[in-house]
Amino acid sequence: MTDLQKLRIGLTSLAVLAWAVAPLLVERSLLDVLNFSAILAIGGLGVGLLLGQCGIVNLGQSAFYGIGAYATAYGTTALGLPASAAMLIGMASAAAIALAIGWPMLRLGGFYLALATLAVGSIAGVLFFEWDWLTGGTLGVGGIPKLVVAGIELAEPMHYHYFIWPVVAGLSWLALNLIHSRQGLALRAMRDAAPAAEVLSIDLHRLKTVVFVISAVLGALAGSLFAHYVSFVSVQSFTVERSILFLLVPVVAGARSVPGIVIGALFVGLVPELLSALGDMHQVLFGLALVLVVTLLPGGITGLTTRWLARKEPA
Amino acid sequence: MNALISPKPAAAAEPLLRLQGIAHHFGGLNVLDKVEFDVPAGRIVGLLGPNGSGKTTCFNIVSGFLRPKAGSVRFAGDDVTAWSVQRRGSAGLVRTFQTPKVFEHMTVLENLMVGEYKTTRSGFVGALLSLPGARREYAAMRERATACAERFGLARLLHVVSGALPAGQRRIVELARACIAEPRVLLLDEPSSGLNTEEIETLRHWIERLNADGLTILLVSHDMGLMTVCDQAHVLYFGEIIASGSLAEVQCDPRVREAYLGV
Numbered sequence: 001m002t003d004l005q006k007l008r009i010g011l012t013s014l015a016v017l018a019w020a021v022a023p024l025l026v027e028r029s030l031l032d033v034l035n036f037s038a039i040l041a042i043g044g045l046g047v048g049l050l051l052g053q054c055g056i057v058n059l060g061q062s063a064f065y066g067i068g069a070y071a072t073a074y075g076t077t078a079l080g081l082p083a084s085a086a087m088l089i090g091m092a093s094a095a096a097i098a099l100a101i102g103w104p105m106l107r108l109g110g111f112y113l114a115l116a117t118l119a120v121g122s123i124a125g126v127l128f129f130e131w132d133w134l135t136g137g138t139l140g141v142g143g144i145p146k147l148v149v150a151g152i153e154l155a156e157p158m159h160y161h162y163f164i165w166p167v168v169a170g171l172s173w174l175a176l177n178l179i180h181s182r183q184g185l186a187l188r189a190m191r192d193a194a195p196a197a198e199v200l201s202i203d204l205h206r207l208k209t210v211v212f213v214i215s216a217v218l219g220a221l222a223g224s225l226f227a228h229y230v231s232f233v234s235v236q237s238f239t240v241e242r243s244i245l246f247l248l249v250p251v252v253a254g255a256r257s258v259p260g261i262v263i264g265a266l267f268v269g270l271v272p273e274l275l276s277a278l279g280d281m282h283q284v285l286f287g288l289a290l291v292l293v294v295t296l297l298p299g300g301i302t303g304l305t306t307r308w309l310a311r312k313e314p315a
Numbered sequence: 316m317n318a319l320i321s322p323k324p325a326a327a328a329e330p331l332l333r334l335q336g337i338a339h340h341f342g343g344l345n346v347l348d349k350v351e352f353d354v355p356a357g358r359i360v361g362l363l364g365p366n367g368s369g370k371t372t373c374f375n376i377v378s379g380f381l382r383p384k385a386g387s388v389r390f391a392g393d394d395v396t397a398w399s400v401q402r403r404g405s406a407g408l409v410r411t412f413q414t415p416k417v418f419e420h421m422t423v424l425e426n427l428m429v430g431e432y433k434t435t436r437s438g439f440v441g442a443l444l445s446l447p448g449a450r451r452e453y454a455a456m457r458e459r460a461t462a463c464a465e466r467f468g469l470a471r472l473l474h475v476v477s478g479a480l481p482a483g484q485r486r487i488v489e490l491a492r493a494c495i496a497e498p499r500v501l502l503l504d505e506p507s508s509g510l511n512t513e514e515i516e517t518l519r520h521w522i523e524r525l526n527a528d529g530l531t532i533l534l535v536s537h538d539m540g541l542m543t544v545c546d547q548a549h550v551l552y553f554g555e556i557i558a559s560g561s562l563a564e565v566q567c568d569p570r571v572r573e574a575y576l577g578v
Contacts (some may be wrong), residue, residue: 157375174443181442182428182435182453189418189429196416196489199378200496201404201433209441 003069011259019165021255023158030273034098035229037269038164041262043222044249045168045175046215051247052255053179053187054211060117061246063124064094064216066135066238069205073141073233074134083147087224091126091217098216105210121243140234147228160229167225171218172258178214179258187211188297233277252293267293319466319521319528320494329382331356331531332377332408332500337386339554341374347383347554354379354500359522359532361545361562363371365574367556370535371413374504377533378410379403391499405433413508421476423469423488426477427460460495467491467521479547483514490521500531507538519544539566550574560570 023031043065050056068090075086106114128135135141147154147163154160178184189197190204198204229235244270253264271289275282330353339349347369354360363372375381378390380402387396395403420424431489435456441449465472467487472480486506493501501520507515515538522544526532536542539562549567550558559570565571 035483177445178439178442180453181445181449182437182456183439183442184434185384185421185429188421188425188433189432192418192420195380195400195417196412197429199404200430200492201401202429203401214439244385281570 019161023161028157031161033269033273034266035157035160035164035267036226038161038168039226039229039251040269041244041265042171042225043219044052044265045171045258045261046221046244047213048250048255048258048261049175049178050215051250052167052257052261053184054115054193054208055191056208057114057247058117058212058215059109059114059126059240059243059247060120061219062238062240062243063096063216064123065223065226065242066124066128066244067094067097067216068126068220068225069227069233069237070135070141070223071220072224072227073136073144076145077141077143083224083228085143087221090220092219095213095218098213099278100217102209102212103205106205106212120192121240124296125239128238128281134232137234138218140232144227144231145235146231147225154228164225164229167264171221174261175258176298183207183210185245185274244273248290252290319525321352321496322402323423325391329389330354331391332533333389333391334377336445337373337376337379337383337388339369339376339383345554347376349552350386350554350556351558352391352549352559354531354533356531357526359526359534361390361542361549362533362535362536363548363565364540364551365537367549370502370537372553373551374410374502374533374535378502395415395487396466404496407497408502409498409500410502411486411489411504411506413505415482415489417480417485417488417492419476421477422474423464423477423480424457424460424473425493426488426492427463427469428451428456428529430457430463430492431459433496445512452500459538463491463495467494478555482509483511483517484508484565486514486520487519490518494525494530496501498530501525503532503536505536506534506539513540523553 020036026034041059041304047058047061051056071090071093072083075081075089076083079086083091101120105113105120106115129137132139149163152159154163186197186202186207189200190202190207194204226237248268249264250261251264252267254260272282272286275285275289278285279305318496325507332354332458334350334352337347340348352360356545362370362373364564377381379398381393383396387394389395390403390406390408394404395406398406398426406523416427421429435452437449437452440446461470461473464473467490469484469491472484477485489517490506506518510518517552519541522532522534526544534545535540542548542562545562548560548562549556550568550571552570552574557570558565
């Protein structure tokens with residue numbers, strides 16, 4: 001077994017153990033933050049696939065996050081739909097909208113594309129505000145029922161904790177499958193040298209669009225899970241700031257690595273909360289922590305293990 | 316020894332690749348003017364010329380990165396002038412780049428596997444769910460890429476990240492990757508640039524072997540030494556073909572001598 005495999009098995013076992021015992025060891029409020037981290041991980045996974053595998057900066061994930069959340073909110077309250085149906089409607093709407101917007105938008109590249117995604121997020125924010133018949137505007141939509149899984153109502157943070165992290169694990173598995181597939185090879189080829197990928201008959205535009213749609217579906221799923229968790233959604237949760245948080249998730253920990261994205265979500269979720277004990281300074285300190293991570297660890301937090309392994313390898 | 320490629324039978328009547336009346340200009344600057352030549356199946360055709368003569372522009376027009384202002388590119392009987400790079404790649408027009416474009420963060424094995432994209436099928440659903448069909452296809456890609464690496468003498472570099480390779484080896488990785496993509500015409504853009512004498516010899520060996528296996532090659536270079544592999548050569552000078560024939564013939568042409576040596 002190679003060092004890398006040993007490290008992977010060791011860290012995975014540790015993570016599973018931490019997940020299993022966390023509700024016994026940490027306070028309810030921290031468990032709550034961990035659940036939000038899991039939601040960030042799901043939406044961030046989509047942004048991470050775009051960034052790490054396609055080299056696309058997506059600043060519009062809040063749009064799809066909002067679509068998922070409002071589909072669940074409106075579907076389960078006003079329409080009385082089952083949670084799963086509302087969730088599927090959210091994901092399907094996000095996919096359709098991502099396809100319609102992504103197809104023309106993904107012809108752009110670099111900064112122009114990043115700005116276009118930012119515009120998507122901003123426009124969605126305005127629409128969520130204006131369409132108050134659907135979203136409740138600033139008053140929001142309340143009374144969203146808790147999820148019921150296998151007959152258990154996920155009313156407490158502990159219940160949600162045992163539900164949502166396996167969802168994160170399952171989605172990470174799907175993402176890893178994608179990366180280590182024929183399509184994953186094509187994505188990375190496109191990221192590394194687009195003209196050469198094109199010569200090898202890879203349809204760059206189609207690939208980017210598909211990953212954009214996948215990313216949007218993950219954003220919508222995160223939004224639905226968020227709505228069920230907090231039972232109340234309003235426009236404040238779907239601003240451009242939220243998109244930036246979703247982008248930070250892969251940036252902080254190394255966008256090319258799926259476990260890195262999960263670690264990034266924990267960082268973005270937990271660190272501000274831990275720092276909040278320090279009072280008003282906490283946002284400045286979080287900003288500083290981010291700057292330090294990005295400048296000192298260009299490969300993200302997971303870049304550390306890669307470098308450590310590289311040092312251990314004989315020349 | 317195994318054949319390096321599995322060549323496809325060429326359409327009979329017309330030469331495999333034909334350029335007709337190609338003209339191009341950037342702003343007011345004419346770069347190519349009425350450029351015409353054929354690349355018959357099974358041959359190595361060279362496009363020679365000093366720097367700035369329009370070789371790269373011509374090459375970009377053949378591979379689809381540029382649309383000519385006039386004229387047409389015909390490939391295997393089809394007018395491909397309006398085809399995208401990707402469509403030309405699928406049809407078998409596969410190029411390499413002056414600065415080798417390897418996929419830097421991917422291993423040599425993965426680079427070669429990307430070359431098989433066009434001959435494989437599995438889609439996103441199979442990939443995400445790791446369905447048996449997709450897994451089998453991936454394993455087969457891996458196997459073929461490994462065999463290809465062995466044929467091109469890259470076996471011990473399989474798991475090396477290609478960004479870490481020296482220029483000569485990148486060139487061979489790019490060549491092997493182009494060959495696994497089942498080209499009908501291989502377009503080599505200045506393949507000897509940045510290589511030392513020994514590496515150029517290795518490259519020459521591969522070009523000759525590929526051609527012996529039946530592959531048609533269009534070679535663009537200003538390196539007269541490497542050009543001796545060509546069956547036919549065309550000399551481009553200020554956007555016009557000033558001489559065509561065997562390399563020996565064009566080298567004797569007074570206009571070529573003037574263009575190259577100023578005599």
